[in-house]
Amino acid sequence: MITYKTTEDFQKMRNAGKVVSNIHYEIYKNTKEGMTLKDLDDIAKNIIEKSNVVSSFFGYQQPGAKDYPAYICASPNDVIVHGIPNSKIIEEGDVLSIDVGVSYSGYHADAAFTFGVGKISQEEQDLIDTTKFALQEAIKLVKDGQKLGTIGNKIDKIATRNNLGNVKNYVGHGIGLEMHEEPQVPHFGKKNRGFELKTGMAICIEPMFNLGSEETKVDEDGWTVRTVDGCKSAHFEHTVGLTEEGVYVFTENLF
Numbered sequence: 001m002i003t004y005k006t007t008e009d010f011q012k013m014r015n016a017g018k019v020v021s022n023i024h025y026e027i028y029k030n031t032k033e034g035m036t037l038k039d040l041d042d043i044a045k046n047i048i049e050k051s052n053v054v055s056s057f058f059g060y061q062q063p064g065a066k067d068y069p070a071y072i073c074a075s076p077n078d079v080i081v082h083g084i085p086n087s088k089i090i091e092e093g094d095v096l097s098i099d100v101g102v103s104y105s106g107y108h109a110d111a112a113f114t115f116g117v118g119k120i121s122q123e124e125q126d127l128i129d130t131t132k133f134a135l136q137e138a139i140k141l142v143k144d145g146q147k148l149g150t151i152g153n154k155i156d157k158i159a160t161r162n163n164l165g166n167v168k169n170y171v172g173h174g175i176g177l178e179m180h181e182e183p184q185v186p187h188f189g190k191k192n193r194g195f196e197l198k199t200g201m202a203i204c205i206e207p208m209f210n211l212g213s214e215e216t217k218v219d220e221d222g223w224t225v226r227t228v229d230g231c232k233s234a235h236f237e238h239t240v241g242l243t244e245e246g247v248y249v250f251t252e253n254l255f
């Protein structure tokens, strides 16, 4: 179902988004070599517990997998998305994607970013920067009357132009009273085709680009999505609302 948000609903999403941005900032600032991915999950858990919000991820159900057991997704290197924070030790050279979602008074916000731990290669930094750029360019296109095909087309062209694999098996989504609502937001498509955005909607756009092929596989745990060829991957996501006052990113970066 597609839900339309009022100004008050959007305010709740803005509040949720601020907590997500804060968690991103604290994880980015405090990540050090030698820590584990689980340590990063604890940072998120602590902030969530102090912030009058509920984790959108913890306990989330997906067919064929156990209930999601953590507060963030931590996806290192060849993990594209939905990595479960585990005892992996964070090392120099890791390309790490962090995804966080919370709800405030029932309304969700969801966002992801990717960063390099210590020194990473120029090719890896370009992967990160290009994925982030694709999300920013996509957000510029969000407006009442815009078709999702136009937005997806822009993202796909940026990946292709930079010789990156553009993951198509996972897409963005509407968001509001649930973390995943209609419509699906593909990161590819034809200009002027597809679903038409309207004021009152909110969407998550979340391009995932790979250094190698776009192909994906899922681990035994039913969650962890990896590149088939073992190449590194980057993921950026924002929650964007089409409010009466204009288009707003509710999960704006603090760094």
Ligand code: MF3
Pocket (backbone or CB within 6 Å): 056, 057, 058, 060, 062, 068, 073, 082, 099, 101, 110, 111, 112, 173, 204, 237
């Ligand atoms: N941002 C991710 C998505 O939209 C978050 C899902 S993780 C889950 O798919 F644990 F909540 F499923």
Ligand code: CO
Pocket (backbone or CB within 6 Å): 110, 111, 172, 173, 204, 206, 237
């Ligand atoms: Co999402």
